[in-house]
Amino acid sequence: MIAEHEGAGALVILANFVSPLAVDLSEASVLRQWSEQAPRKIWLTRPRDVLVVPVPLGDAFRRYAFERLRIPDGSVTVVTVPDAPHMAMAQALAVHGLLEPLRALVHARPGARLLPTALDEATVALAADLGTPLVAFEAGGPGMETLRTVSDLNTKSGFRALAGRIGMRLPAGRVCTGAEVFPVTCDLLAEHERVVVKPDRSAGGHGLRFVARGEEPAQPPAAPGSRWVVEQYVDHTRAVSAQGHTTAERVAVLFDGEMRMDGGSFAGYSSPLGGLPEATRAELADWTRALGRQLAADGYRGPYSLDAVCATDGTLYALECNVRRTATTTAYAMLTRLRGAGLPAPAWSTGTAHAACALSFDAAVTCLTEAGLDFRPGDGEGVIFYADAPANGTDWRYAAFAADHGRLTEVEVRLTAALGHDDGS
Template identity: 65%
Template sequence: MTTEHEGPGNLVILANFVSPLAVDLTEETVLRQWAEQAPRKLWLTRPGDVLITPTPLSQSFQRYVFHRLGIPEESVDIITVPDTPNLPMATALTEHNLLDPLRTLVNSRPTARLLPTALDEAAAALASDLRIPVVPYETGVPRPGTLRAADAMNTKSGFRAVAQTLGLRLPQGRTCTGAELQQVTSALLACHQQVVLKTDRSAGGHGLHFVSRGDSPPQLPPPSPDSRWVVEEYVEHTRAVSAQGHVSATRVEVAYDGEMRMSGGSFAGYCSPLQDLPEKTREELTQWTLALGSHLAAEGYRGPYSLDAVSTHDGTLHALECNVRRTATTTAHAMVTRLTGGRRAAWSTGTATALVPKSFDEAVNHLADAGLDFQPGDSEGVLFYADRPPDCRIWRYAALAPTHNRLTELEVRLAAALGHGEI
């Protein structure tokens, strides 16, 4: 698989969690929550790279990451972009007079390349302004038609339209406007016990509303008449799964797959690789992911994407959405692959709750005391792959082990180490 650092030069890693690709920029609260995860991008760095982040990184976290990566402290330049409502992060650089300092750093790295989290128009414009290519585009910067295609595929309606042409099995549903939402919801509830209302541009479970037959009307803010929605039947399922694909100039491949851990319809963690799924179901997920990648390749897209689906009790697969960007799992997978030297490993992400607030160093010490703290050369352990959380209690972690059974043991021990009984 193509890696982030394949090819010459340093990376300018743009942690643009504030992007219109996933949700509308007016959704300030959820964008701010997502931006808190930006420190995890430090795991992608190598000496000489530049990280652009919307969230400051603590010195403790930087020391922690650099030690485990085996690179010198202060070998990565970090630019922090202040919170800027309603502006894509790439545009906010200019708003805060940070473009010229960034240009100076780039000019001292003649083969630098931009690695954005989300390939939006602002990120492409930034690359053009800096005169550097976007990873992994062999021609430098994706053409406007490719950007439009990626933008459309990150909507629920855009995905459904393409999925239908590719023959993917979808929940029964309809695309509609805000003015039509109540009528369409009622029509689908006449056929299905429960439906899901999805704002057209949403991610991570944000913007989903579950409505059952006989419920009172859902308590939603009145949608604007011209807003876009998708209403689908709720598919009773036993597993929520995803596969991560990658498109290069020469091939489309599935990099990894796994099970999504969900909480109230929202993404809460991941476990890879998939296990205990019927082989036929897993193969279908693979084939669907490759078909989607071939479509993206024809549009000129290069890079990562994911396909999310659910599996019913008999193994029937239903595709739900795709994410044409770096996702919540790509950095964790890259981190695990790098720390294990590419050895096969089971890995997971999630959150663990501490009984009392802890500083970053205190939390790491608890891992060390419990024999869980991953160190260079280890084959298993736990890592805090983001910085200290705002409440100092709900810690984002990644765990890795040779087997799934051993992985489960580590996660149970992690909960105990932080003084809380559950993950």
């Protein structure tokens, strides 16, 4: 049992990666890229659940996941919803004639509940249309005030406004329009050696640009009236985050960890967070709880995360929050489920492992098996390919688990070797 399964009735798991919460719906290419990760939601399913995804699931991956979850293949109904230009996934269902079939599936599952990745207006309207409650929300679902809060806090400017009010430390910065980005960037570069230019609504590092003093700040490829945030770049040793969860009764910090970054973009995660002063880690947790209390007061129920960096002098600076299911949420739920109740939480990580040549899904799993890394329920350590086969056959998204960070590093080194690379590649 995991938190998502609390309560009676089947789940309709809506992997709505195509949502206006993360980026503008005109950003078709990045939305398609993110949608390729949607198959990972299979790790939340149980028999009779319905999984609604924007891309098909490979047969080999489906069998692999169900075998490890110990549920019968075919016991979960999968509905694939192709994208529709400039539309949230919840709206694309009707465009592709899939709303009535989904309604029939819900009707056949009395007590079904909707579990979306992102809580946007289209999803709330879909839940009302289907007559299904949203997981964790009280009767009647979230109101417009809650939806406004969720939308605002998934912007850089909305987060900065709230974070400042509840006492988080922030990098120096300003909110501006697209027409103002150039002069604002120049002003901040007069005070700081380097700045970050951020689209107001973006996720995973998409659209960020780093500008150093002496460089020519490029004009953003955006309308003059678009919204941006220009911030001091904090020279840091660690990029960290904490995952919170709020209900009507309590706010909890579920886990924390270090974000693995590649050019400002999220590339993986390692948990739990170690190697920081205890006071710094405690401050991150305190900020996460304070954010959760504000979300709870505004009617939000469910997961959220807080991202921050630790400066070279040890000072913590908050950067943004994600009020939705994030890249780490499903991995943590999968780990909790496969490890079993009552066992101590292991060290775990996510990332992308690169194979020396293109592999089929079954061939990649054979590499894990031969290396003694194929994770099974109850194991103490190992590796899961949790997001289906990559299109190029070489870039494999994985989750690794071990007793501690030392063993976890060994597991990741062995994974690299198993896929055809030596330790230095």
